[in-house]
Amino acid sequence: MGDVLDVETDHGRVYRALVGQPRTRVPGIVERTGLSVEVVETTLRDLLDEGAVSELGGAWEAHSPAEVTEELLRRDAERQAGLRRNGLELEQLFRFVRRESGHYGALEVIDDTARISWTAQQMQRAAKEQFRVVDRPPYFAPDEYYVNQEVMQRERMDAGVVYRTIYFESAFDDPLIGPNMARMMAAGEQARTMEDPPIKLLLADYDSAVLTLEAEGAHGVVSLFVRPSGLLDVLSGVFETLWKLSVPVSASRIEGFVDDRDRQIISLMASGATDDAIARRLNLSRRTVVRRTAALFDRLGATTRFQAGVQASRRGWL
CATH class of the missing domain: 3.30.870.10 (Endonuclease Chain A)
Incomplete structure (x- = not known):
């Protein structure tokens, strides 16, 4: 479900199209995303299974991005809690084996x-x-x-x-x-x-x-x-x-410095803004935005815009 917020993926494009235009049918989503009908229909089924969208009478509606984000964070917390439980079970096994290692x-x-x-x-x-x-x-x-x-x-x-x-x-x-x-x-x-x-x-x-x-x-x-x-x-x-x-x-990434312009780019990037939108907002050329975004991805070790925002927040850049 994590890529639903990544506008560079098919899931992210379809979800963003529905955020911007409620109750849209498949042809409208195809027109807004540039994806094929088959890809849109498959992606919609995935998003429906993940609880990110709903369908009524052939029209599709995005669920609240805030709710989707909270669900992503909740699932991540559950996975980490499960890992901790596994770690505790392994430690119990370790203690037992220490007594019974023979x-x-x-x-x-x-x-x-x-x-x-x-x-x-x-x-x-x-x-x-x-x-x-x-x-x-x-x-x-x-x-x-x-x-x-x-x-x-x-x-x-x-x-x-x-x-x-x-x-x-x-x-x-x-x-x-x-x-x-x-x-x-x-x-x-x-x-x-x-x-x-x-x-x-x-x-x-x-x-x-x-x-x-x-x-x-x-x-x-x-x-x-x-x-x-x-x-x-x-x-x-x-x-x-x-x-x-x-x-x-x-x-x-170990270099922790980030200037104000890059901080603005990261903030807009994490909110889902495209390179064109960032360029217009900051009065920069698209080429400059693409170059600085690529450099930020490398520094943050990120592969998606959402991931870059999370990592920048963890590093105290936002």
């Missing part, structure tokens, strides 16, 4: 921080296709570990291993993690951010995982090393769900 050979508890770091390095050396990371506190390794980690990651990426990392959003401001993010992304890492990832996780291909948690009732951390099993499949699925919910980011 009964399940796929799991191994590691409570020595040096061995956790060594295990992470060995997993990267063994990875042949991809290495997936959910990066969030707690951090426990010495600074030299992260220096060595950069060297290893570059070597593994040069060898063809794809790195995908989800960072917690405040990592931008971390004096160690922030610069590391920029360097790794410049080297080819695929990076996304999430406000508060529910777990700290490493995945090497589909062969092994390390789930790290704060130690219960004590300082420090403990990790659960997971070999091929149903639990490993679950953790892989959790990562892919988090990846879909997180926001793409480019190295240039």
Whole structure:
């Protein structure tokens, strides 16, 4: 449903046409959007199923954009709440396994921080296709570990291993993690951010995982090393769900400055204004708007106008 607010998609074009002209029939929507009859009819059925429009006697009506936006936010909150529940269930499993680890050979508890770091390095050396990371506190390794980690990651990426990392959003401001993010992304890492990832996780291909948690009732951390099993499949699925919910980011996004003109462009862009409308409103050429919009998309790591507005708001640009 998220693309209903993105005027660059078929769903967004049809929905916007109905916002601007109530109770419109299919031929009128075709005329306003330039889409084919088949695409309009298919899109209307999708929007109807999603609760964004209604139909009466062959005429179509858009539901309130405010209501649609609230529904999008509600669904996103539900997805995140579900992920948190899954995280709590995994933690309960972790606590149980810690007591009963001898009964399940796929799991191994590691409570020595040096061995956790060594295990992470060995997993990267063994990875042949991809290495997936959910990066969030707690951090426990010495600074030299992260220096060595950069060297290893570059070597593994040069060898063809794809790195995908989800960072917690405040990592931008971390004096160690922030610069590391920029360097790794410049080297080819695929990076996304999430406000508060529910777990700290490493995945090497589909062969092994390390789930790290704060130690219960004590300082420090403990990790659960997971070999091929149903639990490993679950953790892989959790990562892919988090990846879909997180926001793409480019190295240039770490630069937090935005001038007043770009702020105006972002505000209009997030409200659904087209490049032509923005150009008229700000007395700019369309070419200038297109160029600055593309640069803003890159800085924000966004792929849609709605997403750009959300990310700009999170960054305090609006």
